[in-house]
Amino acid sequence: MKSVLVPRIVFDEFISGFHVIEPSLVLLLGLEFKMKVLRTLIGGLAALGVGVGVSASAAPRWTSKRAAKEAYAPHTIDMPIDHFPESSRYVPHTNATFKQRYFFDSSYYKPGGPVFLYIGGETSGESRFSNLQTGIIQIMMEKFNGLGVILENRYYGESYPFNTSTTDELRFLTTEQTIADNAYFREHATFPGVNASLSGPDVPWIMYGGSLAGAHTAFTMKTYNDKFAGGIGSSATVQALLEYPQWYTPIMKYAPADCVSRIVNIIDKIDNLIWSDNKAGIQAVKEVFGLGSLSSLGDFAMTIAFPIGGPMNYPTNTWQELNWSPLYGSSDFWNFCSNVTNPSPPENISSVDTALAKYTNGEAWTGLGNYANYIKQTLLPMCTSGRIDSTDPGCFSTQNQTYYADVTNSAARSYLYSTCSESGGYQVAPAMGPSLLSRAVQIPYTQQWCTWAFPSGRFNSIPATPALHYYNKYGGWDLQAENLALIDGNTDVWLDLCSHSTIAASGPRISSDRFPSYLIAGAGHHWDSYGIGDVGAEPAYIREAHYWEMRTMGRFLEGWGERVG
Structure with a gap:
């Protein structure tokens, strides 16, 4: 769900429903960017069977049943940059609009059918095509004779309001502006070639979003409930916290116990050297990992955590990239643990x-x-320049203030801004107890990126730490909205920011007909969003989740008919 910026960004290409990561451009922080952008890595790593038999896998490229279909054409809507002309938060205001992209599939649509709106989240619209082809939107379109549409998030893909992303220009990248886009789109969207107007109040619209987009779905349903027949927030990170050590909790709980215990014991020893300021010992352990020249202890700690999932930053597939379907997932984490043990x-x-x-x-x-x-076998070769302590592509330093100040439009910069300004979720080591991540990684390590990236502008500045109240005002863990379904997986690293959190003061969420929710046992980050073109052939725990979603959306659609009468 969450991602933050570091000086080696992975740029992803999305081709016919699958995406390929350019191996020379090695790092993207990944709430989700994180989550999906890093699904395939360098295929050559599979050949690294040296010493301990190191291997790494990339998700196979897949061909859907509709692979012959030409790529979805981008369309644009003139979206207001500022939906809140009376709010002092956005002074100076603007009446300008920007071209916000969307993509749609009408191949299942029949007159009177609903519109299924997929909220794009923190990536490009193209990266979500699989949801129209075999994923959750395809499932719903086929079931209900609907039209599916992907709305690209403002400040992502090609939907940028400005040519650059200065601190001032980013002031319109907020949660409330983003969800206002969803409501505006619902009332003004057009679908060329479809012989019907689908933006009228009589047409039922159902929203779906996963991870950060799941939170945006939930917040939209809370704020603009009268405009939508229903919504599904999958792994919706509805709660903002400054620090989030719980990211590692499911790994501690569900990963192979011997793998976890070995890493925990090694991290304890490293941290004891750090706490005792044993410079010789610290240097020795850095040399063992081939990272002797890496000057920042935080960078060292983050780098050796990459196979697990570094603090909002990693170049390899991790626990989060596991998936029920081999078409989308990766076995890299299992290979890592197999090597460690x-x-x-x-x-x-x-x-x-x-x-x-x-x-x-x-x-x-x-x-x-x-x-x-x-x-040494899987990560160090990525630093092709050999300058370990640098921000060269594939290398391991984050200590480059100039890099962060680059105002070029990018998804990573947009995500970092949201993280620094509103949502937080800094992945740090826990204050107490066992840890898979060195305690050298705490709030200041991530906060420095915010300071470097977003110097105060003329009209806008980021807070000293994220202003979480802007995000939590929708209800956080306790958020409820009519016709909103919330679905999570209990092995998801983002679970404790979601509605089924194990640390919420209000306790476990209980489902009801009015406020339906579902916790998929054994599932990870919005695993319900994926499909294989045949629900009946899916593993039982995913199949039953999809059947539940179809039943729930059926009730919402029936209710919409009663509401609009």
Whole structure:
């Protein structure tokens, strides 16, 4: 769901419903960008079966049943930049509009059918095409004879209000402006070639969004409920918190126990060296990972956490990129754990486990050789310049203030701005207890990126820490809205920012006919959004979630007919 910016951005290309990541452009932070952008990585990593048998997988390119269909044509709507001309928050105001893109599929549409609006979230509209082809929107279109449409989020894809993204120009990138776009689109959208007007109040519209877009769906249903027949917020991150160490909780709980315990013990030893300011020991462990020249302890901590999921930043597939379907998921995390727990590594790797024992009172660092070898074989080759402590493509430093000040329009910059200004969710190590991430990573590590990226402008400045009240005013964990369904997965790293959070003060969410909700046991981040073109052939736990969504949307559509009478 969440992503933040670092100096090595992954640019994604989306081709016929699948996307390819350019291997030389290695990093995107990933609420979701994070979430989906990093689904395929360097195919050549699969050949790295050296030493411990390192391997990494990329999600296979897939061909949908509708692969022969030409790419969806982009359309645009003239969207007001400023929906709130009376609010002092957006002074100076503007009456200007920008071209906001959308894409639609009318192949299932029959007169009288509903419109299913997919909220694009923090990526380009093209990246969501699979939802029209085999995913949740295709499922709903086929079931209800509807039209499906993807609305690209403001400040993403090609839907930028301005030519650059200065701090002043980003002042219109807020939650309330974004959800106002959804309501405006519902009332003004046109669909060329469709012999019907679908923006009238008699036409039922159903929204769907996953992750950050799921939160936007929920907030839209809360604020503009009379305009929509219903909505589904999937893995909707409805609660904003400044820090979010719980990102690692599902991994601690559900990943292979021996893999978790080895990493936790290694991190404990590293942190003890840091706490005791043992410079020789710190340098020695950095050298073991091949990162001896990396000057920032935060950058070192983040880099070795990449296979797990670094603090809003990682170049490889992680726990979050697991998926019920091999068409979309990756086994990289399982390969990582398999390497870390390999019981029979060659001697040159196993000997590393005792090489640093002099810094831990003779205690071995079990699994260190395996862990370090994986990092050296899969991550270090990405830094093709060899300048480890730099912001060169694929390298591992984030300490580059000039880079962050680049005002070029980009999804990563837009996401970072939202993170810094409203939503927070900084992935840090927990204050107490076991950790998969070094305690060197705390709030200041991420906050410095905000400071560097967004210097005060003439009309706008970011707060010292995110102004969470702008995001939480819709209800946070306790958000409820008529005809809003909320669905989550219990192994999702973003679960504790969602409605089924395990840390919400109000306790577990209970479903009702009025406020339906569903927790998919064994599922990750908005796994219900994916499909294979045949619901009946899906794994039972996904199939039943899709059947529940269809039943729920059926009730919402019936209710809309009664509402508009």
